[in-house]
Amino acid sequence: MILAQLIANSIIIGSIYALVAAGFALVYSTNKFMHFAHGVMVAFSGYMLFLMFSILGVNFYISCFITLILAGLLGWISYRVVYEPLQKRKSSNVILLIASLGLLILLENTLMIFFGPDIKTINYFGIAKGIDILGAIVTPIQIAIIIITLVLLVGLYFFMNKSKIGRNMRAVADNKELTSITGINYRSIADLSFIIGSVLAGIAGILIAIEQNLTPAMGTGLIIKGFTGAVIGSIMSVPGSIIGSYILGFAENFGVWFLPSEYKDAIAFILLFIFLLFKPNGLFGVDKGVRNK
Amino acid sequence: MNKKFDKNFWYVFGTSVGIIVVAVLIVMMIVDLSTTKGLTGQVIKNKDSIKLGLITPLTGDAASFGQAELDATNIAIDEINSKGGVNGRLLQLIPEDGRCNGRDATSAAQKLINIDKVRIILGGACSGETLAIAPISEPSKIILFAAFSSSPKISDAGEYIFRNSPTDNDWAPIMAETLTKQGYKKVAVVTENTDYAMGVRDIFKVKFKELGGTIVADEVYSQGSKDFRTQILKVKDGNPDVIFVNPQDDVSGALLAKQLRELGVNTPFYSAFFLSSPKAIELAGSAVEGATYLDVRDLSTNAGKALIEEYKREKGTPVSEFIIGANYDRVYIIKGALEKCSEDTTCIKNYLYTIKNYEGVIGTYGFKSNGDMDTVFLSMKRIVNGTSIVLE
Amino acid sequence: MIEAYLIHLLILVGIYSVLAVSLNLALGNTGLMNMGHIAFFGIGAYTSVIFTKDLGVPFFAAFLIAGLLTSVFGFILVYATRKLRGDYLALATLGFSFVIYSLMLNWSSVTRGPLGIPGISKPCFFGLCIANNLQYLIFVLIISAISIAIMYIIVNSSFGKLLAATRDDDIGLRALGKNTFMLKSKALMISAFFAGIAGSLFAHYITYIDPSSFMLSEVILIFTIVIVGGIASIKGSIVSTFLIILIPELLRFLNIPSSVLGPARQIIYALILLVIVLWRPKGLFGKIDLE
Numbered sequence: 003m004i005l006a007q008l009i010a011n012s013i014i015i016g017s018i019y020a021l022v023a024a025g026f027a028l029v030y031s032t033n034k035f036m037h038f039a040h041g042v043m044v045a046f047s048g049y050m051l052f053l054m055f056s057i058l059g060v061n062f063y064i065s066c067f068i069t070l071i072l073a074g075l076l077g078w079i080s081y082r083v084v085y086e087p088l089q090k091r092k093s094s095n096v097i098l099l100i101a102s103l104g105l106l107i108l109l110e111n112t113l114m115i116f117f118g119p120d121i122k123t124i125n126y127f128g129i130a131k132g133i134d135i136l137g138a139i140v141t142p143i144q145i146a147i148i149i150i151t152l153v154l155l156v157g158l159y160f161f162m163n164k165s166k167i168g169r170n171m172r173a174v175a176d177n178k179e180l181t182s183i184t185g186i187n188y189r190s191i192a193d194l195s196f197i198i199g200s201v202l203a204g205i206a207g208i209l210i211a212i213e214q215n216l217t218p219a220m221g222t223g224l225i226i227k228g229f230t231g232a233v234i235g236s237i238m239s240v241p242g243s244i245i246g247s248y249i250l251g252f253a254e255n256f257g258v259w260f261l262p263s264e265y266k267d268a269i270a271f272i273l274l275f276i277f278l279l280f281k282p283n284g285l286f287g288v289d290k291g292v293r294n295k
Numbered sequence: 296m297n298k299k300f301d302k303n304f305w306y307v308f309g310t311s312v313g314i315i316v317v318a319v320l321i322v323m324m325i326v327d328l329s330t331t332k333g334l335t336g337q338v339i340k341n342k343d344s345i346k347l348g349l350i351t352p353l354t355g356d357a358a359s360f361g362q363a364e365l366d367a368t369n370i371a372i373d374e375i376n377s378k379g380g381v382n383g384r385l386l387q388l389i390p391e392d393g394r395c396n397g398r399d400a401t402s403a404a405q406k407l408i409n410i411d412k413v414r415i416i417l418g419g420a421c422s423g424e425t426l427a428i429a430p431i432s433e434p435s436k437i438i439l440f441a442a443f444s445s446s447p448k449i450s451d452a453g454e455y456i457f458r459n460s461p462t463d464n465d466w467a468p469i470m471a472e473t474l475t476k477q478g479y480k481k482v483a484v485v486t487e488n489t490d491y492a493m494g495v496r497d498i499f500k501v502k503f504k505e506l507g508g509t510i511v512a513d514e515v516y517s518q519g520s521k522d523f524r525t526q527i528l529k530v531k532d533g534n535p536d537v538i539f540v541n542p543q544d545d546v547s548g549a550l551l552a553k554q555l556r557e558l559g560v561n562t563p564f565y566s567a568f569f570l571s572s573p574k575a576i577e578l579a580g581s582a583v584e585g586a587t588y589l590d591v592r593d594l595s596t597n598a599g600k601a602l603i604e605e606y607k608r609e610k611g612t613p614v615s616e617f618i619i620g621a622n623y624d625r626v627y628i629i630k631g632a633l634e635k636c637s638e639d640t641t642c643i644k645n646y647l648y649t650i651k652n653y654e655g656v657i658g659t660y661g662f663k664s665n666g667d668m669d670t671v672f673l674s675m676k677r678i679v680n681g682t683s684i685v686l687e
Numbered sequence: 688m689i690e691a692y693l694i695h696l697l698i699l700v701g702i703y704s705v706l707a708v709s710l711n712l713a714l715g716n717t718g719l720m721n722m723g724h725i726a727f728f729g730i731g732a733y734t735s736v737i738f739t740k741d742l743g744v745p746f747f748a749a750f751l752i753a754g755l756l757t758s759v760f761g762f763i764l765v766y767a768t769r770k771l772r773g774d775y776l777a778l779a780t781l782g783f784s785f786v787i788y789s790l791m792l793n794w795s796s797v798t799r800g801p802l803g804i805p806g807i808s809k810p811c812f813f814g815l816c817i818a819n820n821l822q823y824l825i826f827v828l829i830i831s832a833i834s835i836a837i838m839y840i841i842v843n844s845s846f847g848k849l850l851a852a853t854r855d856d857d858i859g860l861r862a863l864g865k866n867t868f869m870l871k872s873k874a875l876m877i878s879a880f881f882a883g884i885a886g887s888l889f890a891h892y893i894t895y896i897d898p899s900s901f902m903l904s905e906v907i908l909i910f911t912i913v914i915v916g917g918i919a920s921i922k923g924s925i926v927s928t929f930l931i932i933l934i935p936e937l938l939r940f941l942n943i944p945s946s947v948l949g950p951a952r953q954i955i956y957a958l959i960l961l962v963i964v965l966w967r968p969k970g971l972f973g974k975i976d977l978e
Contacts, residue, residue: 004532007558011524018522036774087965095774096720100914101964103907108957111354111950119358120614121546123578132557139559214521215546215578219355222903223519226785233778255525263526264488264515264800268789275786278779279767354949391939392949397803397895402695406939409692426805427895448805488792490801490897517792518801 003137008255010138016251017151018213020244021206022228023235024158025199027243030232031175032195033089035098039080039105041225042113043200047073047207048216049113052122070204077200078193080105086192106222114218122216147209154202155244162240171195175238230274236287246284344380344387345633347372347626348407350400350418350428351443353392359614360544361420364443365390366610367619368417370602371626381633386626393419397427404428408437414638415440415629417622422446422490429453436640438647440629442621445491447498450665455644457666459628459657460621461591463494465671466567470495470589471502473675474537474565483512483535483562485526485551489543495567496541511535516551518543523551527558538564540586545572545614549579556582563587571616576681587686589673591617591657599656617657624655694820696936701827702888704928705834707912708921709881715919715973716842717874718854720773722906723764723780726787727879729901731757731886733791733798736807736896746810750887757883758876765875769868784906791898803897810891827888834881839921841877850874851919904953911960917973926971931956 022044029037050072054065084101132139162168173181174191181188210224227250229237235246250270257269277284349368351361372386380386389411391403400419407413408431415438419425425444432439433453441449441458450462474482482503486496493515500510511533514526530538538555542548548569555564567589569575576583594603594616602623606613613619628650629643636642651661651669658672675686706728713719731753738749768779791798798804809817810826817823841847852860853867861867890896912931916923935952963970 004528007528008525011522011528014524015522036778084961084965091968093964093968096777097964097968099774099777100910101961103910104957104960104964106957107904107907107953108961111953111957114354114358114950115947115954119354119362121359121574123574125577132559139557141557214550217519219519226903229778258525259529262513262515262793263529264517264793265789266520266525267517268786268793271782271785271789275779275782278771278775278782282771282775282779354953358949392952394949396899397893397897398699398889398900401893402699402936403939405692405695406936409695410689410940423803423895423897423899426803427893430894446802446805452805488801490803493795493801 006135006137007139008259009252010135010140012252012255013148013248014140014144014251015255016231016248017148018206018210018224019227019231019247019250020151020155021147021202021209022224023231023243023247024154024240025202025206026225026228027232027235027237027240028158028202029195029199031238031240032171033085033192035085035095036102036229037085037196037199038099038102038225038229039109040102040199040203041221041223041228042106042109043073043077043203043221044207044210044224045113045216045218045221046076046109047204048124048211048220049117049122049207049218051208051211052117052124052216056122056124066208069208070201073204073207074197074201077196077203081192081196086189089192106225110218110221117216117218119218124211124216143209143213147213150205150209151244154205155241158240158244167191167194227270230270232284233274233277233282234284236284238283238287242284242286245286249285344385345638346387346389346411346413347629348404348411348413348416348418349388349390350393350403350407350416350424351390351420352395352424353390355394355396357395357421360443360618361392361395363610363614363618364418364420364622367602367606367613367622368626370605370609371623375626375630381630382637386630389413393421393424393428395421395424397423400424400427401431404431408432408435414438414640415643417442417625417629419444422449422494425449425456425458426452429456432456436644438629438632438640438643440625442625443618446494450667454666455640457647457662459624459655459660459668460617461671461673462667463491463498465668466589466673467495467498468502469671469673470539470565470567471499471506471508473589474503474539475506475508477537479537480508481511481533481535482508482537482539483514483530483533484510484539484541485512485514485516485523485530486541487543487547488515488517492541492543499539499541516547518547520547521550523554524558527551527555527560530555531558531560535562538562540564540566540569542566542569545569545575546578549575549583552579552586553582565589568615568617570676570678570683572614573612574614576678576683580681583678584681585678587675587677588683590676590683591620591672591674594620594656602656620655620657624653624657627655628653691820694824696933698820698824698827698892700928700932701824701831702885702892703909703912703932704925705831705881705885705888706909707916707924707928708835708838709878709885710909711913711916711919711921711924712838712842712881713875713878714913715917716847716854717850717871717878718857719765719871719875720777721764721780721875721878722777722910723783723787724878724882724909725901725906726784727757727760727882728886728889728905728909729787729791729898730760731883732890732896732900733804733886734883735887736804736890737797739808739891740804740806746808746891747812750810750884753887754880754883757886758880761876761879762872764879765868765872769871781903781906784901784903788898788901791901798898801897803895805895807890807894807896809894823892827892830884830888834884835921835925838877838881842919842921846870846873907960908956911956915959915963915970917970919974920970920972923970923972931959 026040047069050069054060132141170186231247231250232243234249236242254269258266351364352358353361372388376385393400393403420443422444425441429452439456445463447462447464486492512530565587570588571590632643632646660668660670663669676683710724713721734756735749735753738744853870912927916927
């Protein structure tokens with residue numbers, strides 16, 4: 003009973019981390035830099051849903067659809083305006099990381115100016131009574147989150163491995179110089195990775211908005227957990243980062259079961275630190291000179 | 296190298312001095328502008344207005360409280376000004392962002408005291424702000440009047456420091472006594488990891504054990520976290536008679552309540568303040584049905600009713616009715632002091648200590664010799680059918 | 688009375704310039720992408736306060752202990768991350784600052800957790816205590832002038848040249864038989880030492896500390912200072928500290944609604960950072976490009 007609930011808790015929160023981590027890892031694997039502003043894409047999407055659905059009164063599903071388009075657009079614009087000029091100048095990935103932090107703060111505070119600092123909620127589904135599954139109590143929204151995450155996981159796996167675009171993206175991820183010789187257009191692949199990654203962030207934003215609530219600063223918290231999950235799995239691989247996020251979910255929840263609950267965040271941070279020190283490519287990554295770049 | 300060192304050193308030194316001079320000039324110019332043309336804060340309608348400083352978090356995690364403080368203070372000031380101000384002088388509020396931390400609060404206080412020359416500072420909101428401002432305001436005999444800080448450390452921070460909000464010491468023991476009186480022996484405490492809530496938790500735990508109870512679970516969650524399920528599971532495992540939900544703000548409290556009920560925990564729960572927020576009830580819905588909480592006097596009666604309605608009309612649903620009430624009262628208490636003493640802060644201080652039965656929105660109270668409220672009115676309320684009713 | 692406000696701001700500038708120059712020593716002169724610098728600042732602040740308040744150590748001793756203990760943490764960090772480069776190093780050091788932050792927040796028996804430590808005394812020397820902010824400003828200026836001068840001499844010494852060489856060509860230097868790890872650890876230990884004493888100065892000035900002064904947003908603040916000033920430029924870091932500390936203060940004087948003011952300040956930081964990174968990678972006074 004307790005064990006079942008602990009497992010359920012881990013899977014629920016792991017799914018939320020995974021939704022954030024997947025987009026982050028997709029961008030990293032194709033472009034080789036940390037797109038921290040990915041977190042604010044999640045917050046942005048939540049707020050767009052709030053704007054469309056709660057303020058303007060647009061139909062919920064149409065609102066979701068528009069939100070995803072806007073998320074993709076914002077991701078694409080941020081690539082073209084901020085990251086691409088830096089890449090052209092052959093800036094190191096550290097500079098891109100700093101730029102992404104700047105972008106994160108910029109967008110987060112813009113959200114705060116427009117929507118105010120207080121917490122917004124989208125009560126579309128109301129409060130549901132939990133359903134008992136094998137002794138664990140889970141609400142329908144949480145089941146939806148888990149299912150959507152798993153569907154995305156499988157979908158992304160097939161997209162990356164079976165479709166032509168996906169294979170091109172993986173090829174770029176493997177070796178950028180070599181692929182440019184074979185005629186794959188790096189720019190369009192990078193565009194695509196940002197658009198897909200941000201749409202993933204959009205899905206995460208919608209689900210988190212419904213399950214939890216919205217604050218302008220939520221993106222920072224989410225991306226910290228998201229990239230921790232990605233680092234544990236492998237920042238280079240989308241499926242790896244999703245599995246890593248679930249591992250993080252399990253580690254936090256089982257850890258807190260035995261330790262005082264204050265240490266929940268500390269568990270994540272220590273895991274992040276340890277993985278970066280001893281296994282920077284994660285559990286599912288291949289060692290390929292990332293350390294000595 | 297020495298020659299180069301010399302050259303560079305003087306270059307660095309010269310540039311620094313130059314920048315200091317330029318910065319001083321710019322600041323002085325702006326101050327000059329602000330006093331003659333009214334650039335500072337709100338438009339100065341009356342050159343002879345009385346300036347009040349306000350330090351509260353306008354950005355960061357606690358910004359929603361700060362905004363509520365600012366809004367409520369503005370409502371009171373607008374009322375006073377529309378009726379002709381204080382002794383014919385208008386009140387002018389200068390809000391500053393304290394960001395809920397010591398560094399920004401001290402910068403804000405230095406600016407208010409030395410540039411705007413305020414004699415009265417309303418704030419801080421977070422105890423961390425108030426504790427950092429106190430060593431600056433106290434030696435200059437500036438009145439520092441907090442309406443939200445609850446740290447017991449503030450009680451003896453200085454002579455010129457007042458507050459009209461209960462301290463953790465005031466109500467945390469009451470909570471322990473109430474639970475004991477109800478016959479509860481095993482309590483689970485769930486606390487947000489912030490200064491206010493952790494302070495309450497420490498005092499509560501000591502008192503509850505003193506009264507013969509046991510703490511079967513003592514869980515903490517970090518600020519901003521939205522997933523409490525494993526903490527709740529540990530609460531469940533402790534098998535308590537009652538749960539003390541101890542958040543920093545309404546939203547995390549409501550989310551916690553929601554997840555408690557979602558996970559099938561039907562143990563009664565007690566809390567303080569946060570459930571008075573309509574937002575909490577809206578967010579948690581049926582999850583807080585039957586929950587009991589300590590609160591200040593019901594604001595929807597008497598003078599408070601008009602205030603809350605006005606607030607809702609102008610600013611939206613308040614994050615906490617208590618904050619609105621305490622901030623509103625604070626301005627009127629200061630108004631009384633200004634009428635009597637003008638801006639003589641020693642006189643104001645002495646006057647404030649003589650206040651014994653002030654009829655405010657949050658109750659009838661005065662100040663103790665340490666500047667804290669002398670009466671704490673807490674009433675027990677319960678959520679029944681989505682609205683709170685007073686139990687006693 | 689305007690002087691009092693300026694004195695306050697100059698004290699902050701003095702403290703943060705030590706912090707920024709010390710970060711630049713690691714980041715600019717040695718090429719160590721250390722995002723854990725704010726943790727050093729925090730360790731210094733807490734160490735100094737705990738030693739003076741709980742253990743009754745005289746201020747100046749606590750001040751030096753703060754620097755030295757932080758320096759030990761500097762060595763631990765550089766040792767732990769010795770195999771990492773580039774953004775992985777940046778991330779690991781960022782992770783380090785998160786770990787230290789959680790420690791400050793949760794090790795309540797020592798740090799009082801989120802309650803913070805109030806009532807920190809102003810520094811005293813042999814019974815003479817600093818009584819007002821002007822004296823504190825003089826004290827801060829003396830300490831920061833000495834600190835910055837020491838760091839200036841270090842980066843311009845032959846040791847400093849070796850540091851620059853590890854930044855530009857680590858492998859080449861190792862081929863020449865130099866122990867670059869030792870060089871880097873010395874650099875980071877020096878950098879951490881000065882961050883630690885800056886923390887001590889900060890804590891005894893503000894007189895109240897809690898973990899929120901050492902969070903992620905502060906990491907970005909000092910990074911912005913260094914990058915705007917320019918990589919490996921002490922002068923740049925000092926000038927930039929003035930700009931970054933004073934610009935938001937100037938905003939207080941403009942007639943902007945307060946709900947916009949706070950976010951606007953953050954937006955200005957972010958825009959300055961992005962503008963510099965995108966269009967002027969040298970920063971204001973940098974000798975080399977950010978790469």
